[in-house]
Amino acid sequence: MPETVRLTINGKPVSVPVGTTVAAAILRGGEHVFRRSVSGMPRGPLCGMGICFECRLTIDGRSHQPSCQTPCRAGMDIRTDGL
Amino acid sequence: MNNTADVVVVGAGIVGAACGEVLSGEGLRVAIVESEVVGGGATAAGMGHIVVMDEPEADYALTRYSRDLWDEFEPLLPPEVEFCRCGTLWVAADEEEMQIARRKAASYTRLGVRAELFDPAVLREAEPNLRPLAGGLLVPDDSIIYPPCAARWFVARAISRGALLHVDARVIELRNGEVLLASGGRISTGVTVCANGTWASSLVPSLDVRPRKGHLAITDRYPGFAHHEVVELGYLKSVHVPAAESVACNVLPRPNGQVLIGSSRQFGVTDARIDAPVLERMLRRAVEYFPGLARLNVIRTWTGFRAATSDRLPLIGRCPGYDKIYLATGHEGLGITTATGTARLIADLILGHEPAIPTGPYAPSRPTLGSAHA
Numbered sequence: 001m002p003e004t005v006r007l008t009i010n011g012k013p014v015s016v017p018v019g020t021t022v023a024a025a026i027l028r029g030g031e032h033v034f035r036r037s038v039s040g041m042p043r044g045p046l047c048g049m050g051i052c053f054e055c056r057l058t059i060d061g062r063s064h065q066p067s068c069q070t071p072c073r074a075g076m077d078i079r080t081d082g083l
Numbered sequence: 084m085n086n087t088a089d090v091v092v093v094g095a096g097i098v099g100a101a102c103g104e105v106l107s108g109e110g111l112r113v114a115i116v117e118s119e120v121v122g123g124g125a126t127a128a129g130m131g132h133i134v135v136m137d138e139p140e141a142d143y144a145l146t147r148y149s150r151d152l153w154d155e156f157e158p159l160l161p162p163e164v165e166f167c168r169c170g171t172l173w174v175a176a177d178e179e180e181m182q183i184a185r186r187k188a189a190s191y192t193r194l195g196v197r198a199e200l201f202d203p204a205v206l207r208e209a210e211p212n213l214r215p216l217a218g219g220l221l222v223p224d225d226s227i228i229y230p231p232c233a234a235r236w237f238v239a240r241a242i243s244r245g246a247l248l249h250v251d252a253r254v255i256e257l258r259n260g261e262v263l264l265a266s267g268g269r270i271s272t273g274v275t276v277c278a279n280g281t282w283a284s285s286l287v288p289s290l291d292v293r294p295r296k297g298h299l300a301i302t303d304r305y306p307g308f309a310h311h312e313v314v315e316l317g318y319l320k321s322v323h324v325p326a327a328e329s330v331a332c333n334v335l336p337r338p339n340g341q342v343l344i345g346s347s348r349q350f351g352v353t354d355a356r357i358d359a360p361v362l363e364r365m366l367r368r369a370v371e372y373f374p375g376l377a378r379l380n381v382i383r384t385w386t387g388f389r390a391a392t393s394d395r396l397p398l399i400g401r402c403p404g405y406d407k408i409y410l411a412t413g414h415e416g417l418g419i420t421t422a423t424g425t426a427r428l429i430a431d432l433i434l435g436h437e438p439a440i441p442t443g444p445y446a447p448s449r450p451t452l453g454s455a456h457a
Contacts, residue, residue, distance in 0.1 A: 064305075083303075083304045
């Protein structure tokens with residue numbers, strides 16, 4: 001049984017294995033829309049390696065964080081309803 | 084390319100584009116010749132600020148005339164020009180700068196330009212992300228636009244009236260009544276308007292125009308971070324002191340929530356690459372005013388070259404030594420604002436109409452100018 005961390009995604013508590021990226025945690029829950037483009041189109045991870053910046057979202061109130069490069073930490077507040 | 088025109092406009096930046104729009108509107112056959120793309124030079128690099136300066140008198144006259152002309156265009160502008168009347172907020176770091184703010188408030192009011200002094204509390208309410216300051220001066224009727232799209236719109240209007248646009252066409256020589264192109268083509272013309280910014284000096288020998296390099300940075304979208312074009316009053320010192328290098332806090336919100344951060348000024352540099360130490364100083368200056376900027380993501384940085392004259396006024400009028408060549412350059416950091424007024428004055432001078440404001444202060448033959456090559 002791997003060690004886990006607990007965090008919330010859009011207010012919903014989730015538990016993921018230690019070392020999981022924020023992007024992976026969201027995809028595990030079946031969500032694919034991480035943010036909205038200038039014209040309101042859905043956006044989500046494309047490259048998964050910190051280059052394309054399409055997977056940006058709001059972590060602990062700070063917007064435009066690259067979720068594929070951010071490991072989950074206990075108590076994180078993740079939001080996918082931002083820009 | 085062998086053809087004829089009444090007027091050839093060299094350069095399709097905001098100034099050349101505006102000239103094409105006005106001249107074609109006067110029924111003249113206009114050809115616009117652009118070495119790269121429409122609105123791609125200093126026009127694309129600038130912040131897009133439409134601002135009335137209260138002094139000196141010649142700056143006031145041209146910026147006020149031009150802002151009024153922009154306001155006439157406003158109902159016609161397409162959405163991509165992103166015209167936004169966010170106002171200029173001049174901010175005072177200390178009591179000395181607050182004295183300047185009070186003097187400017189009186190001066191704007193005397194000139195009939197709406198202006199409002201802010202005490203520290205009102206300033207904080209207007210721009211909560213500013214650090215506590217001594218106060219500010221709001222000029223609410225100033226605006227911002229996205230300049231490349233404004234240039235494209237001016238050019239499109241000119242084309243709809245029969246003007247010809249030649250892009251990727253470099254002019255190599257101006258003669259009275261003739262424009263020679265690098266391609267070997269030539270255009271016979273009544274008059275030529277040289278509106279290609281700092282590159283005008285490559286076509287007109289000994290022109291008093293030299294490049295003044297600037298850096299800008301833009302963030303990702305953070306709606307509500309700033310609400311006005313915020314300029315530190317110390318900016319005026321940085322503009323007017325002919326130091327080799329200076330920075331000032333100049334922050335404006337784009338309508339999509341991006342935050343545009345300036346500004347830097349450097350003489351004696353022609354290398355367009357980012358100068359990291361200057362960019363760092365510029366960003367640090369902005370962070371001194373907006374500490375929260377340090378937590379935002381900058382997604383792009385770039386540079387541009389303002390066309391600066393030695394007496395800090397533009398060159399608008401007939402070029403000394405030529406009957407048929409007019410200059411519309413040297414606008415330094417005010418070219419987006421003053422493009423509309425410049426175009427109108429150029430048309431009046433070419434057509435012999437009485438201009439709405441005196442053009443003497445901008446005449447290329449004025450004695451206060453030197454030669455950039457002297």
